[in-house]
Amino acid sequence: MAITPARLSFISSAFFEFIYPEKAYGEKVNDFERYSNWLKQNKSPNEFQQICDLMFYNFLIDTDFISDYEGFVQTKIRLNISPVFARIERAKLDGKIHESLLDTVKSVLDVLRSKYIIDKVKDDLSYVLKMNFVFEWVLENGLEILSTDDDIEVIYTKIVADISTKDISTTNNLYFCDAANEIKEFAKLLDKIPLIKNDVPKKDLAYKSGKETREYSRENVLKASEWKKIIQYVSDRVKINEEIFQGKRQYGSFLLRYLNIDNLMFSSGERVFQNVMSWIYFLGCFNKYIVKSEHHTRKDLLICLDEIDLSLHPAWQRDFVDYLVTYINNCYRENNVQIIMTTHSPLCLSNFPRSNIIYLQKTENGTEVDISEHKETFGTNLYEILDDAFYLDCNSMGRFAKKYIQDVIKEIREISYLNQEVYNSYKQKIECIGDTLIRNKLGEQLLKKLKETKGQMVAVDTIDKEIKQLELKRRKIMEEMSDSTKVSEE
Template identity: 25%
Template structure:
């Protein structure tokens, strides 16, 4: 199934505009009285050459200035059913047209009045509620549809289209990560911060295996490390500081090179996990004392402190830690601080400890777990990252591990991190529900090139198409993205590009004609010169400075010596040779005239001075 067309009668700043999304079919509407839609024309008007390969059905770029409505279009297409119900209450009015098979189409939307004239045998009084979905058959001669099924009544629930939205920014994690299966569609909304760490690790492994993607941007193999370090924050209370019975002579501490060479990797691992456990104990102790103070039970703290400090350490440090944690968890549970049983917290930490012990001993350093990312996935690392993701991404129950560890990939620039975040988000979304029926995945990308270096923007479409072909072979793809960048547009024919602007008075979206030049393989400077992207390809400060120089050179008034030096300096740093040479000509033409004028002024002053001298001398005589 493929999204062909969207008619948006009213949604946010978009009013009565239609948008084509297929690279091979054009949809147009005919209007009757009261501007109602009376016919739909579906034309095989575009070339049938699949420029991106057989599995990428179409790719559409939406370009527009800030506030023009680009993101609103993607938002409407990717909206969940619950959001559609709310928007229909808020008077949003639209319909989306999908091609389901050579003879069948699907229409979904809100405000049934929009489509009542193009659906045979259905009236506005048929009892259908917003939002609605129909399968229909198209009558090309009459330009109307015949309803086949009302999808909300269909019990088969055939999912023929998955819609994946990947955003850089958005809402909180509680609403930004969901997967909704409806009758004909599955919508998945993701943000990089809400997919977890494991997909990024897996993505790097795959990049290192398939170097034709990674080598074009950054080489991760044997360069990028997985860094894991404690992330618990706590402060000392002074009189309530807890003293643990840990044998300092046996506790291995990484402080000097002299000690480090004598330690076995396994001893380093034990010490690292022991140190993390102590931090967790102090963190839990602080949480307990804070709650006792808050609920006027501070008088109980000394007794609890004495009980903990009297727990014996008989040489089994892990048993010692276990007793302390059980006591702390029990007291916190008594204060009703837990939403779940205290044993679940303890078991989660115990499981984390076992996962850490399963990691390679060589990875443990003084403060950080440091693991080189190669091209082979290590099961122990994957198990740990999946367990952390399971807790950190929860939205309906507490995090049992209290974000005990911070996980990062280093060293990464902000551009590299943006690249990894985007592609790992896509990887997660594509593989979250593997489908072997070759249905379509509609991918919605809102400014995917944000934060990327211009060279990476230039490579992005190639990277994306290569990635989609390599990641899995069980999907066909349709891609719709928004951008400000001419780099992305230069990889699309201009018929694949939707151009938007904003009415500065009303704020409403304006659909512009196609870019005048052919965009595919077009020179970036040629695209930038198009008025859509920029009024001028020069920075505004430089543009205004050059205009001031031109006005000053055209002014008949003479230039002072300082002004000449200033103008000469500005002309000297201009990088565009045509502009620079023209200003040099203007300057040379202006300065000789100024010299002659100044000479006349000086001679006139000389005559006046001489006249004064002669007058004084004659008075003396």
């Protein structure tokens, strides 16, 4: 089983199988089951990732790892419920619903539209859940209950009262009974969370609302009861899928069919870190939450991580292996796990002994395994790892910076005359170099040049003075000779 962004669609489909586990070949399928199958097929990988993130948060809470987890934790969660008619309308526009199913659900939706209150649909998540519940129940049991003038709330109440008088051991009665309980429990949680909405008119398609937990600091997140309870409740609804394997139910959570978490947004590095950690956690629970046994993982697991350092902050590169080992030890207690990872990061490599590393080097024949002797990497200085493991040949400095320094060295060597102004300009060039040894050495060379220039200037000044004195003597001698010639002529 490979969990990659490219494979996420397959993993998502396998997870959402709880919405409608396939029946044996030849069994008759009713309208409710056809709709459930369509809903399952239209679940997106993004919806699966939302659940993965919340389950991972719940794991961090349960294991007391959340205070030590260096990855980003979204301490403000925005909840929304997808109305069934909105899903179907969108699918209709995208051509993702078969005409036969569309004809079946249209008659139910037309009646529901005449009964629901648009303002409540826009602002009341519990009301949307009740409307979706009534829609599903009518698909299973027929339109008769919609024949009165009762509104959605009254119809929902009648259905719940009717279910309570029946034997819930039957498959569908159990599903709808559990759905009603979920709506009741979820409504209690929602009552403690403030409503948020934008300022456009409710009739506008751009109008959005939802329930959003308050934002908390990382230190106080465990005290945020509403935040914790939402996460724990969603995680608990995922866990009831185990009952499908035990034959206690045919369908999983009603809530997870329609729940959306709108704001689990991260930077690219945060998302990479979160994805790896949440997928590793989920893979450890895979067999509990995936219906089909052919998708189940084995006891011996091979986890391959390709270029894990991509997009990660250096601090996360440094600590990633520690997190990885900690979470694998906690998530895979009953499994034998081998990890293979590739990396270009010396920060990651310093966590692995040399005996656990295979070095790859580009040659004229392509990329080959390097079997030459390498230095120990575990706990080794990063500069030594860069030089030895990444074939930098002592060139751990950026190429541009290296050329800059070489040019400064060449120019200082070739300077024949250095005045104070030129000296100051080169001094500024040298001061931006971070390596103390190189910076100091170049400073010494520049100062030496300046001293040499000053020495030369002193010598030139001395010679100039001597020349001036000789010129004076010459002039005096010439004057004396001129005077002597005049006396002789007289």
